[in-house]
Amino acid sequence: MAKYFVVAMLTLGAISPGLVAQTPAGQPSSRHSPSALQLEIARMDSALFAAFNARDMVKLKTFFASDLEFYQDNEGVENYTQTMNDFSAMFGQPSKIRRVLVPGTLEVYPIKNYGAIEGGSHRFCHTEKGKADCGTFKFLHVWRKTGKTWQLSRIVSYAH
DSSP states (O other): OHHHHHHHHHOOOOOOTTOOOBOTTSOBOSSSOOOHHHHHHHHHHHHHHHHHHTTOHHHHHTTEEEEEEEEETTTEEEEHHHHHHHHHHHHTSSSOOEEEEOTTOOEEEEETTTEEEEEEEEEEEEEETTEEEEEEEEEEEEEEEETTEEEEEEEEEEOO
């Protein structure tokens, strides 16, 4: 169970209604509205983790590119197949894991002719021996846009 919890912590829950647009320095913007890219990636993040929190493997798989590389500071590197196998095993556990984006931490930057970088902090919680077990971790997602489709091609999860 611990390995699956770690994978959940590392992966990628809905976006908080209090989500604040971020400036390039990562500070909340009081004068600027979120860019179209920020809103689009925030929607993708929300949809990704709605599928994760619902344990919907069919929907969840659609968010990941087949050439996925998932880097974890405490677990190493996994590919698409390994990551999907970990999700399946995790979702088979009786204790549900839930992810929530930490409000005010979302940062989005464009990658020319590719997609976007998303960074922030997220919190994962599950029940272990009758008690809530939660952790907050940092993440970096590289989103690839092909046509109108966004998929995660690289994930870096750290600060565990």
